[in-house]
Amino acid sequence: MAQPFLTQDFHIRWSTLDTASIQADIQTALDGAEGNINRLVDQDRGKMSFDTVVLALDESTRALNEAWGLVQHLDALCNSPALREAHNAMLPLVSSFFAKIPLNEHLWDLLETYSKTEEARDLPPIRKRALKETMESFIQAGANLPPEKKTRLEELESELSQATQKYSENVLDSTNKWELIISDVERLKGMPASAIEAARAEAVAKGLGTPEEPYYRITLKAPSMIPVMEYAEDESLRKAVWEGSASIGRGGDHDNTELIWKILRLRHEKAQLMGKSNFADHVLQQRMAKSGQGALNFIENLHAKVKGGFDRETIQLQEYRADAVGQAADLLQPWEVGFWAEKQRKAEYDFDEEELRPYFPLDRVLGGMFRLAEMVFDLRIVGRDVVHYPAGETGPASTQPGELGPVEVWHPDVKFYEVRNEKGVHIGSFFADWHPRDSKRGGAWMNYLKGGVPPSGDRDRRLHLGLICGNMTPPVDGKPALLTHDEVCTVFHEFGHLLHQLLGNVEIPSLNGVNVYWDFVELPSQIMENFCWERESLDLFARHHETGEPIPARLLKKVLAAKNYRSASDIMRQLSFGKLDLELHMHHATEEGADLDQLSRQLLKPYLMPLKTETPSMARRFGHLFSSPVGYAAGYYSYKWAEVLDADAFTRFQNEGVLNPKVGREFRDKVLSKGNSEDPAKLFRDFMGRDPDPMALLIRAALT
Template sequence: MNNPLLKSYNTPFQTPPFDQIKAAHFMPAIEEAIKEANLEIEAITSENEAPTFENTVEALEFSGKKLHDIASILSNLNSAETNEQIQATAREASPLFSEFSNNIFQNTRLFERINAVYAKKEELGLDKEQKVLLENSYKAFKRNGADLNVKDKARFKEISKRLSELSLSYGENVLAETNEYELVISEEKDLSGLPDSAIKQAANTAKSKGKEGQWVFSLQAPSFLPFMENADNRKLREQLYKAYMAKANKNDARDNKTIIQEIVTLRSEKAGLLGYASYADYVLEERMAEDKFKVQKFLDDLLQQALPKAKEEVSEIKAFIQELGDDIDLQRWDWAYYSEKLKKKKYAIDDELLRPYFKLENVLDGVFQTAEKLYDIRFEELKNIPVYHEDVTTYEVKNMAGEHVAIFYTDFHPREGKRGGAWMTGYRDQYRRDGEDIRPLVSNVCNFTPSSPGNPSLLTFNEVTTLFHEFGHALHAMLANSKYASLSGANVYWDFVELPSQIFENWCYEKECLDLFARHYETGEKIPQEYIEKIKASSTYHEAYATVRQISLALLDMAYFSLDHEAAQSIADITKFEEGAMASTELFPKVKDAMMSTQFGHIFAGGYASGYYSYKWAEVLDADAFSLFKEKGIFNKEVAKSFKDNILSKGGSEHPMELYKRFRGRAPKIDALLERAGLK
């Protein structure tokens, strides 16, 4: 087979040749790349010279590049443009990746060489980044079973392999449930309250599904959210909400509850094999938060600040419902609807008022201009980079001297082959080798309101902040300046990784930034000053409620993974377990069959297990960090250079707290977050 994955990429900037890659190419390429990587490992372990940093630690860091590249392409396609063949390939490849990883970390001769270098670390004259790589390498072996006996090593391998299979199945079930559901509306009266943009999009969806003359709403965010916020038909809101919250919780072949029980049990067993009391103890050892007790205290303290205010916000909505004369008891499917109505009343602002000023192409240009003003980089669209779908656009990122910085892919609209949400990913991390600076390939993938015939893609303000958020992650990857890929860009402690993304959202609320791009898509008129003031005034609207919601998810995450193995095995009922974990944050009556656990992909199909708290943790950092920009000027070059040099470019090459203190001049304080959220 003529396999493009096994050749040197004859493409601009050695980007993946998506126009040549087919699903059938992956397994042969993966098997060949594993053989190649194993030979590289064999070369390290059979080295006659005594172990050195260069011939062991650095050699291991640079090994397996071809396999890593192929795995990243498969993983990204399985998230952004999957199909049955890609999913089947991912399932087949997953145990091979696990076995390969386990074989490395449980390679006795390799660990002995790493250990020998580690024992002499103080005598080697290593620089900071080399020291971190050595420390990380040594810890990785210890944390992946290198010290276990033969029996426990075998069990550790079994667990790792099974967990990778379970995570894939979990994600496939959620995607299938999301794609399958349709709310089909045949009578125009049932569209009452919905904005024209939502109605037109639902009509286009119906037409694409052969249901012309009807309207189809889905569980994809650009369809689901406008319906929940605006549809006057309460029964249909209830129907759509219950469908959304019952994903993978129907006691059928796509039910995720048994998968959850097995994942929780296996993760706790894995941690126990390594001597940790729980999976959370294992994970948090490598986080800024350090242990589960600090995380719990952080969440409890924040909940104490937010819960009373959140209850006031719920009471305010109930009073507003009475004021309107609506004879209902407030339920979950009512919250977004009445919250949006009250917001319009209080601030005379809503998504439909703002959408005309947020044409997607203009917002993206604003993101680029913001990055240029802060970090002296610019973006040029390229037409010659192969892409995996026609929706994908590519850009070359350059510095002001015209030097190449990165390749940036954008993929912004929902489709059946793409999972929900928004994320940053990469096809190559930045690193340096043999005097060459290998620059990164970075991608932002989102699910924004798509354009339709005669209608451009007009974003909600929440979608604007999402684009800025994900682009903040992309900047972290693009501006990386490390020796080693494993320490480059966003390869940092999990509770630090959201700082670059969340801080970038802050610019969306500033007139100086909005004036760069927020123009009416028809008239070219700048967004009025009064709208900007309303955006800022409404920025803390129901922030306490949103904070409690985030805390509830973090508490659920910690509840699952703080269990010891015996307790994890004894979870008898996922529904009751979830209710107990989130009870302290509950503001509404329980809805039958509604469940977060069965669709909580962050912790069961992603990397956030024992780490969901990091969103709120990073908010403390981003609010505190942005306060310096506010003090000095949001486009202050000196502050921006310090943030770039001390945070964005450093990746994981130093401890994040040291990097943060170098930028800010002190440790972070929570005051700025409480003030910004209206909780102080």
């Protein structure tokens, strides 16, 4: 294939996507998109229509978006020096191109001229909203700026894309750089057998140890690190791993400190160019919170409501540890918090998280989740056979939708599924990649490679192609991957995002799927997590990997009793992230060279548990904020904002039936399928019949 990244194939031939083709293919896509924009601008103003202006603008960059999306996808999941070099060579060009679109005065004139036509005034509601949102996004991106400010804005976008990419690489590289090799299994005492076995398998994968004298490898990836911090009795081991995690993006060749200040400064300058006092006000004008102060008020109001519970939980944990070790109550070390919290949970509720793991084999969790989607949302999710070709090998022409045969994937662990609606119509497909690798960035996420739209007029349906990824507990020695309950919640969370994209049924691509206000986008994902706590839904997927038995009533009772254990602390942790995000972007963006750790501690003092050893700022590894030009920057509050919405919205399922297909179908039709075709506050009202109840989150967390 001469230009593999420009493929129009729905089933992508991953084996053909060689890094040597990236620069030429992306340049071709850039040239094509530029030609499309020029033709758009040059059209006969007397004959222009919604289709030739707004829809044509959407379509003009689709091939470039899809090609560059493949490069970014491989950068996140199959990172290598050659790929990184090719990606970074094209990144400034791609960033600059997209930054220039709203700054193109001829294109902006075309939009303004069309908006004043009789046709534009009489557009149906969805098309009218598409025009309005397009014009507002152009204004927010600088369309009304004078020429010299537009030039500076282009430069800022290019600088931001490079700085945030470097930040992301530093996080990945410093995470991968750290490891702890252990030869004495006694140091792992207290850890679950599954975690010890996984550490041994990690060492074997690196060629370390023998069956007679095994070694154990601990890394900073979540499935390796969390069991150490929560269960290892060896305090020196926990301290070493905590120090390792504190080193991510900090010090040495991978230090992110100066990059953070640079990114903050560039964003602040961008906001000021746009006439806004800070970056939060700039990005939140098209969000439900409307302004930085609106978001900060939300964080601080919720903080005031949970502060009392948070302080009580802190004292209770300090006293529990003091009683256990026979000493006076004192501050904890940061590497003690998870360990003693887990011990306290076990003592208070006779419940250990590890007791649940046998009931969550990954394949069964996925199968039950898909069954739930069928029962509640009237969908059919079917797995396809997959094939992976090793590096250097290129597979035959891939099958396409409707054809028999395996679908090619980028790694042997990856699965592929098709989604059909109640009429059997294929509406989209998705990849799933669940386990950690050195070449894969941390965390969990949903994305899409191709955006779908429903059939309209003489246009056929265009299928969605999505993906969900995570870094979950991997299988060991042929045994199934057994997940923690937290990991199960994460799987359901990302699946909620995926459903929001795949069920998008709006004819305008820019209004479809997850292209919604950022503080609304977490509602579908977070509402899905609720199904991980209800007996009816749990019985669909929580089955013992050996016996097939559901979670015993006595164990589930303990799980539910412990559900709100330290709930104020959990909420406070998220609020601290949102507070740090907003404060940095609103009040401290120009303090380049300030002591980042000292500033973070000062800003977050009322939000953090007091500890014996001061912790470095998590800003250096806060990828949500700093690994892309915008991302969740000034928007991290939206997790809690949407949690208020999901806690309230799920009460309909609780009151009318957890697996009630009528409620599920309403949520699908009134929220999931609607994208950004209407104001999100209206979508919520359409589903609930009223505005959100702000107390719903506190009621669910037993903090009222």
